[in-house]
Amino acid sequence: MLRISLALAALLVIAVAPFVVTDPYFQQVMVIFGIYAIFAVALDILFGFLGVHSFGHAAFFGGGAYVCGILMETYGVSFGLALVAATLFSAVLGFLIAIPALRMRGIYFAITTLFCAEVVRLVVTNVPDVTRGVMGLTTPMPSFPGVPYGYETAVFYYITFAILVLACLLLERFRVSPLGRSFIAIRENEQLAASVGVPVFRIKFYAFGVSGGLAGLAGAIYAPFIGIISPDLLSPTYSAMGMLMVVVGGFGTIYGAIFGAFMFSVVTEFFRAAAELRMIIFSGILIVAIIFMPRGVLTPLVEYLRRPSGKDKAGLVTRDEAA
Amino acid sequence: MTHLFQAFDITKRFGGLVALDKTSFHVDEGEILGLIGPNGAGKSTCFNVVTGTLRPTSGRIELMGQDITDAPPFVTARLGMARTFQHTTVFPQLTVRENIEAACYLRAKAGLAPALLRTPGYRADQASLDAAVDVILRTVDLKQVEGSRAKGLPYGYLRRLGIGIALGTDPVLLLMDEPAAGLNPTESLEYAKLARRLRDSGITIVIVEHDMKVIMNLCDRIVVLNYGKKIAEGRPDEIRSNPLVIESYLGKSRDETEADHA
Numbered sequence A: 001m002l003r004i005s006l007a008l009a010a011l012l013v014i015a016v017a018p019f020v021v022t023d024p025y026f027q028q029v030m031v032i033f034g035i036y037a038i039f040a041v042a043l044d045i046l047f048g049f050l051g052v053h054s055f056g057h058a059a060f061f062g063g064g065a066y067v068c069g070i071l072m073e074t075y076g077v078s079f080g081l082a083l084v085a086a087t088l089f090s091a092v093l094g095f096l097i098a099i100p101a102l103r104m105r106g107i108y109f110a111i112t113t114l115f116c117a118e119v120v121r122l123v124v125t126n127v128p129d130v131t132r133g134v135m136g137l138t139t140p141m142p143s144f145p146g147v148p149y150g151y152e153t154a155v156f157y158y159i160t161f162a163i164l165v166l167a168c169l170l171l172e173r174f175r176v177s178p179l180g181r182s183f184i185a186i187r188e189n190e191q192l193a194a195s196v197g198v199p200v201f202r203i204k205f206y207a208f209g210v211s212g213g214l215a216g217l218a219g220a221i222y223a224p225f226i227g228i229i230s231p232d233l234l235s236p237t238y239s240a241m242g243m244l245m246v247v248v249g250g251f252g253t254i255y256g257a258i259f260g261a262f263m264f265s266v267v268t269e270f271f272r273a274a275a276e277l278r279m280i281i282f283s284g285i286l287i288v289a290i291i292f293m294p295r296g297v298l299t300p301l302v303e304y305l306r307r308p309s310g311k312d313k314a315g316l317v318t319r320d321e322a323a
Numbered sequence B: 001m002t003h004l005f006q007a008f009d010i011t012k013r014f015g016g017l018v019a020l021d022k023t024s025f026h027v028d029e030g031e032i033l034g035l036i037g038p039n040g041a042g043k044s045t046c047f048n049v050v051t052g053t054l055r056p057t058s059g060r061i062e063l064m065g066q067d068i069t070d071a072p073p074f075v076t077a078r079l080g081m082a083r084t085f086q087h088t089t090v091f092p093q094l095t096v097r098e099n100i101e102a103a104c105y106l107r108a109k110a111g112l113a114p115a116l117l118r119t120p121g122y123r124a125d126q127a128s129l130d131a132a133v134d135v136i137l138r139t140v141d142l143k144q145v146e147g148s149r150a151k152g153l154p155y156g157y158l159r160r161l162g163i164g165i166a167l168g169t170d171p172v173l174l175l176m177d178e179p180a181a182g183l184n185p186t187e188s189l190e191y192a193k194l195a196r197r198l199r200d201s202g203i204t205i206v207i208v209e210h211d212m213k214v215i216m217n218l219c220d221r222i223v224v225l226n227y228g229k230k231i232a233e234g235r236p237d238e239i240r241s242n243p244l245v246i247e248s249y250l251g252k253s254r255d256e257t258e259a260d261h262a
C-alpha cells in the first residue's frame, strides 16, 4: 500500500513539476535529470542486477546521441524515428561489446568495456565528414506539431519522464519476477546461479543489449535537447558519472539510480555559486558517501523503514545466535 | 538394465596432479549412494566434473542415457541434476525466501513478456511457484526465518539453505557434498533424516560424508575413492569388510569399525 501511494505521489509530482517550476533554466535542469535517470537505470540493469561492472557505458549514451543527431541533422529524419534508430543502434553495440567483454573476468572485463568505449570515441572523433569530429555536431530542435514556440522544453520533459516511468515500471515488475530473481542471483553468486540452471552467459548478453539500448535512448533525447554534442560525450568521464550515480543511490534498487541522477543534475546546480570548485566539492562528498555507505545513501534508509516489526523477530534471534 | 546415471572412465588432471583416475560408477534410480574416501581423494572433483563445473580430461558421462560429458552446469541442472557445495554456498544479500525463489528459475514457466504485462497466466505461474517455495522452505525447516537475509544466519541454517537451493531445481538426482561438515551430532542426524525423506519423495541421492556411522546406516550402496581411483564399491556391509578399504581408509578408525561389528 505504501509503495503504491509513494508511486502515485511520485507520478503526481512529475506531472505538475513543469507548472510549478516555471523558470526555463530549471526546467532544463529537470529534463537533464530525467535523461541522466534513464541512463543510470540502464546502467543499474547490468551493475545492480547482474553485478556486471561496465566501465564503458558512455559508448551507448554517446552512440545513441550521435546516431540521433546525425539522422536528424544530416538526413532530416524525424525525432521519433531517430529515437528508435538510436536505441536499436546502441542495443546492437551492446551485443557487440558483450561478446569480447563477457569472456573476461574482473579487471580485464572492466578494461575491455573501457577500451571498447574508447574505440567508439576515436571513431567518432576521426570521421569528421559524418560526425563533425571535435567541432561538435549541432542537432536541430525537433518540431513538435501543435506546440507553441517556447514550450519545447516541456515537451522534452514529458517525453523523458514518460520513458523513465515506463522503464522503471517494467524493471520493477521484472525485478520481482522469477527471471528477475535469477538476475540478482547471478550478481550474488554466479557459480551457484549456474548450478540451479540459470544460463549466466546468455542472460548477461541479453542484458547488455537492453542496457545499451536504454542508455542509447537517453543519449538520443539528450542530443537534440542540448543542441550540440561532441566526442566528449563518449569519454570515460560520462561512463564514470553513470557508475557513480548508481553507486551513490544504491545499486540494484532502481530508485537508487534515480536518486543518483538527481544528485548529479539538480543538486550540483546548488553548488553553482562555487563555480569551478563545485565538481571538486561534489566529488569529495561522493567519495565520503561511498566510503561510509558502500551500499548507497538510500538503501540502508529504505531498509530501516521497511523492516517488518515483530514478524522478523525470528530472524533477529538467529542473527544473534550467529554472533 | 539401465542406470539413472553413469560415469565411464572419467579422468581429471590438474597440471601434473591426477585428481580423478579412470573412475567409473553408476547411480540407480531411488537409491542413496555414498561416495567416500580420505581428504583429497577426488570426491568434490568428481561432483564438479559430473555436473559440468569442470570438464573431464577424458571419459564419458551419461544421465538417463543422454551424453552430458560436455554439458555446462546450467544444462545438467535442466536435465535434472542438482548439487550442493562443500563450502557453504548461498546468495548472501537475499532473504532466505528469495534464495529459494532465485533457485526456482527452472520451474518458472511464464516468459519475460507475461511477467512484464502481468498476464493471468503469469499470476497463476507465480502462485504455483510460491507454493513450491513454501514446500521447500518447510522441507529444509527454514520457513520460520524466510524473511531474514541469508548473510549472518547460523551455519546450520546456511547448510540447509544450500540444500533448499538445490531443491529449487526440482532435481531427479541430488549430489550432496559433505552436507554435515561442521555440524554437531544432533544436526548430523537431522541430515540423515532429511536425506531419507528426500529419497522417499522420489529424489535419487549421492552423498559425500565422513561420518562412517551415518554413511553405513543411510546408504544403499557405497563407492570408495582413494587417490582418484575407485577402490571399492558395494553394500555397506561389503565395504566394511573390504580389506582394501580398511587399509586405505577405514584403517585409521579401525577400532571404531570393529566396535561396530561387535
Ligand SMILES: Nc1ncnc2c1ncn2[C@@H]1O[C@H](COP(=O)(O)OP(=O)(O)O)[C@@H](O)[C@H]1O
Pocket (backbone or CB within 6 Å): B014, B017, B019, B037, B038, B039, B040, B041, B042, B043, B044, B045, B046
Ligand atoms: N580446481 C582445482 N585446481 C587444482 N587442483 C585441484 C582443484 N580442485 C581439486 N584439486 C586437487 O585435486 C585433489 C582432489 O581434491 P578434492 O576433489 O577436493 O578431494 P575431496 O573432495 O575428496 O577431499 C586434491 O589434491 C586437490 O588439491
Ligand SMILES: [Mg+2]
Pocket (backbone or CB within 6 Å): B043, B044, B045, B086, B177
Ligand atoms: Mg571435498
